[in-house]
Amino acid sequence: MPYKTAELELKFSAPADFAAGALTSQAGIEEIAELPAINLSAVYYDTDDLRLARAGVTLRYRTGDDNGDAWTLKLPTPDTRELRDEVVINEASGSSLPDEARRLTTAFARGAELHRVARLRTRRRRWSLRESGGRELAELVDDRVSVLDGRRVTQRFHELEVEARSSDLDELRRIEGALSRMGFAPSSQSPKVFRALGPRAADRSDIPEPTTGSPRSPVADAASAAMSSAIRRLILHDPHARLHDAEGVHQMRVSARRLRGYLRTFAPLIQAEWANGINEELRRLARALGTARDLDVMIKRLREVALNGIAPITPMLHLIEGRRAAARRALDAVLESDQYVVLLGRLIERPATALSVEAAEPCRLALPRLVSETWRPLVEAVEELNEKPSDDGYHKVRIHAKRARYIAEVAAPWLGRPVGRDADRFARYAEEVQNILGERQDSVVMRQALLEEAAKRPQDGLFNLAAGRLIERQDQSIAACDKQFREVWRAMNRKKIRAWLNR
Numbered sequence: 001m002p003y004k005t006a007e008l009e010l011k012f013s014a015p016a017d018f019a020a021g022a023l024t025s026q027a028g029i030e031e032i033a034e035l036p037a038i039n040l041s042a043v044y045y046d047t048d049d050l051r052l053a054r055a056g057v058t059l060r061y062r063t064g065d066d067n068g069d070a071w072t073l074k075l076p077t078p079d080t081r082e083l084r085d086e087v088v089i090n091e092a093s094g095s096s097l098p099d100e101a102r103r104l105t106t107a108f109a110r111g112a113e114l115h116r117v118a119r120l121r122t123r124r125r126r127w128s129l130r131e132s133g134g135r136e137l138a139e140l141v142d143d144r145v146s147v148l149d150g151r152r153v154t155q156r157f158h159e160l161e162v163e164a165r166s167s168d169l170d171e172l173r174r175i176e177g178a179l180s181r182m183g184f185a186p187s188s189q190s191p192k193v194f195r196a197l198g199p200r201a202a203d204r205s206d207i208p209e210p211t212t213g214s215p216r217s218p219v220a221d222a223a224s225a226a227m228s229s230a231i232r233r234l235i236l237h238d239p240h241a242r243l244h245d246a247e248g249v250h251q252m253r254v255s256a257r258r259l260r261g262y263l264r265t266f267a268p269l270i271q272a273e274w275a276n277g278i279n280e281e282l283r284r285l286a287r288a289l290g291t292a293r294d295l296d297v298m299i300k301r302l303r304e305v306a307l308n309g310i311a312p313i314t315p316m317l318h319l320i321e322g323r324r325a326a327a328r329r330a331l332d333a334v335l336e337s338d339q340y341v342v343l344l345g346r347l348i349e350r351p352a353t354a355l356s357v358e359a360a361e362p363c364r365l366a367l368p369r370l371v372s373e374t375w376r377p378l379v380e381a382v383e384e385l386n387e388k389p390s391d392d393g394y395h396k397v398r399i400h401a402k403r404a405r406y407i408a409e410v411a412a413p414w415l416g417r418p419v420g421r422d423a424d425r426f427a428r429y430a431e432e433v434q435n436i437l438g439e440r441q442d443s444v445v446m447r448q449a450l451l452e453e454a455a456k457r458p459q460d461g462l463f464n465l466a467a468g469r470l471i472e473r474q475d476q477s478i479a480a481c482d483k484q485f486r487e488v489w490r491a492m493n494r495k496k497i498r499a500w501l502n503r
Helices: 020-025 100-102 169-181 193-196 217-244 246-265 276-309 311-335 338-348 361-387 391-414 417-456 461-492 494-502
Strands: 003-013 031-046 058-063 070-076 085-091 115-130 136-149 152-164
Touching: 003 169, 020 031, 020 136, 020 152, 020 169, 020 276, 031 361, 070 100, 070 217, 085 100, 100 217, 115 193, 136 169, 136 193, 152 193, 193 217, 217 246, 217 311, 217 338, 217 361, 217 391, 246 276, 246 361, 246 391, 276 311, 276 338, 276 417, 311 461, 361 391, 361 417, 361 494, 391 417, 391 461, 417 461
Parallel strands: none
Antiparallel strands: 003 085, 003 152, 031 058, 031 115, 058 070, 070 085, 115 136, 136 152
């Protein structure tokens, strides 16, 4: 089974007379211990048109490392350029590409064949940078890299890297500052293989990137940027969902839901021939992700109570874990399906080309109106809830709050000041409503599952006692969420919060 870690590093151009010992006084590092030098050999895989590299992804088989020979997939994170996720695939042989590597790169390759594109040989000197007490802060490496074509060296370069031993960006910045004061120049943060592959590796990725604009921009630009952002995040979280990482599943589900929301909100502006069938496939994907995600949440709650003195609930924990295993298999089937690869291909078609000529209205006029159209159903759902409170009613309010939040978040950066600030404040209130009612819905689902399981075990006194205690906790949580919701809704439903909708 592959395992994932986070890689936090910075790259520098290394001078020929580089001396690691000079770092001590500059960075406040108490000890620099030189480690044995190693010789690394790495073969990189990509598609003919370098789809992985252009998306910031690398896949390699490397020999010579302290931890043994390994296949490694490195993935960009959506928000931090210094941080990449590193997936190690436990496959000793480098003679053929592992199936797991193909599976984890599906969203980037999208059916294109992976093959060898580069081979690098690296002579690496290493130093362990430690603070007082011996804790390792980072590893400093001085790499002399040769790019090979058969036995012929086609390129050589020299690179210095600092790789943090934790996800503490401040520690890494402290060492970066010391290097800068010593005259080291930050270099491209791109992986080594990108230099070997040449300019093509820096070409624009097929995966769409969001753009920004102004209140005068056509609403088509805002719609395209919103869809591009959701598509990008969906693809970047695909490998993590395949690894059954709970946060990866959650983020991919959010991306699918956002996309469906944008398709609904911008429906009048979207060309029908492009959108046809996409919403249904996104619904299928979101359903599979949602089932797995809901069970992740329930298992987390059950584990916490089992570890905190309510051990008799353990049989239910095992039952839900079994359901989650089935849900993960169902999710894997969706992600491995031909329909999903086709969906990715259609989403990759630039969203801007999916928008009709009617989308030329400026953002300053169109976006407040579109948010207003999500506000009215939300108000009606709350009024209906006040007349007839029910769990389904609260869930309906949450759905409408989520829709209002998503489009308000889209609108905010396109409306300028001060309207953009008003839209952002509105979105934050909608998010708070969504989160409170999401917590409430999790408690409702947990309560129902406990009631159903207790009914199946009428003779199990210990289990029923434990279930009763947990049901009481869910009821208390639901009551607390109801109170919070009423307070937040009163704050949100003020004229000054929604005045910008009437522009």
